[in-house]
Amino acid sequence: MSSRFILYVLGFCAAIVSLAQNLYVPLLPQLQHDLHTSFYLVNMTVSLFTISLAVMQIVLGPMIDYKGRRAVMLPGMIIYALASLGCSLASSVYMLLFFRVLQGIGAAAVPLVAATMIGDLFEGKVRAERMATYQMILGIAPALGPLIGGIIGSFAGYAGVFSFLSVMGIVMLVVAALVLPETKPAIMQGKGPGFRSFPQIFKNRTGAAVLLVGFILYYMFYGFIVFLPDVLTIHYRLDAKQIGLIFLLLMSFSFIGSKISGNVQGRMGSVNSLIFTCAIALLSLVLFIPAAGLSLIWLLVSLSFVGFTVGLTMSVPPTLLAEEFVEERATAIGVYNFVRYLGMAAAPMLGSLLYQRGGVLLLFGCTAFIMGVALLFAR
Known part of the structure; x- marks a missing residue:
């Protein structure tokens, strides 16, 4: 089986389970009505899935390093498919909350194993290109999820949405079971779970820099997702459909960046690429702050x-983590995933305080400052 085909299987498996995060978001009002529940509990069905996804990253990482990639991924996909079916059959919000937690636990294994296996299968410039392709495929989920x-x-209602996730989960499970090899390096055979390697990852200079940058990047990205609709509504009087088109523009340029990322890393090396891309991210924030208030055209350009x-x-x-940590590859990527999920969670909480007090200037100005600190630390 060609390594490129394996890459696409990994990418689409991760994209399918990631759909569960936001696929049913347009149906939340209907869900609240049909289950006769509160707005708070309906939103908890989104939050609990994300929390389960985040916590399981640091639980499953050492297990993947110890037991192997397939040994964790395939059971995770089974749990995901069964939990999705449970969500479709839930007759109360409390049943739905239970199955959403279970769904998050199953889903957590897939993107973590996928990134780890890409690190196992490829090296050097090819690894960077394949990881960029994987991220581009994974980016399909948040872009198309609400539309689908x-x-x-x-x-078919919300039950139909969860049934779709269950069926797609089973399809990708069968494909993964037939196609994916076990890629655990031979050097790791017989080693126990790497829970003790957590301090090593934080103490490692590359590991610490990557974790800090990951937190800031996802804090920045989700800051745009959360607060951009308010800016577009209040300052430019756009409706929901127009805001959706602008988010499509944002995701389209993100795909272009993902496509180019592998070539950049191949030319510069991953370490220099981290510093370079952080500098570009800082520049994009600095340009967006004044552009957001000038006109809609300048806002769209920035x-x-x-x-x-x-x-x-x-x-x-x-x-970078796949290069730096060989024996603890899944553990390191799991810690990174956990930290970036924290960045996603921090964006609406901390960002709300800043945005209410100082609007775009204070919100993204503070983000730019923190990005600058992360850039200096990475250097």
Whole structure:
């Protein structure tokens, strides 16, 4: 089986499980009505999935290094498919919350194993290019998830959306079981779970820099996702459809950046690429702050640059970790995933305080300052 085909299988498996995060978001009002529950509990079905996804990264990482890649990924996909089916059959919000937690636990294994296996299968410039391709495929989920969920939900309701996830999970499980090899390096045979390697990852200079940069990058990206609709609504009077098109623009330029990222890393090396892409991210923030208030055209131009920067940067940290940590590869990537999920969670919480007090200037100005500190630390 060709390594490129394996890469696409890994990418689409990760994209399918990632769809569970936002596929049914357009149906939240219908879900609240049909299950006779509160707005708070409905939103908890989104939050608990993400929390489960984040916590399991640091649990599963050492297990993947110890037991092997397939031994963790395939059971995870089985749990995901069964939990998705449970979500479709849930008759109360509490049943749905239970199955969403289970769904997050199963989903957590897939992107973690996928990134680890790419690190196992490829080296050097090819690894950087393949990791960039993987990130580009993975980026399909947040871009198309709400659109697909809205289409399915329009005629099959939220139960149909979760049934779709279950069926797709089973399909990808069968494909993965038939196609994916075990890629655990021979050097690691017989070694126990690497829970003790957590301090080593934080003490390692490259590891510490990558974790800090990952947190800031995802804090920055989710800051745009959370607060951009408010800016577009209040300052430019755009409706929901127009805002959706602007997010499509953001994701499109992110795909372009992901496509180029592998070539950049191949030419500069992953370490220099981390510093370079952080500098570009800082520049995109500095340009967006004044452009957001000038006109809609300037906002769109600067936002396109932000999207390009996001795509350019996202594959660099996991590539660096795959190079730096061989025996603890899954553990290191799991810790990174956990930290970046913290960045996602911090964006709406901390960003709300800054945005309410100082708008775009204070919100993204502070983000730019923290990005500058991370850049200095990385250097």
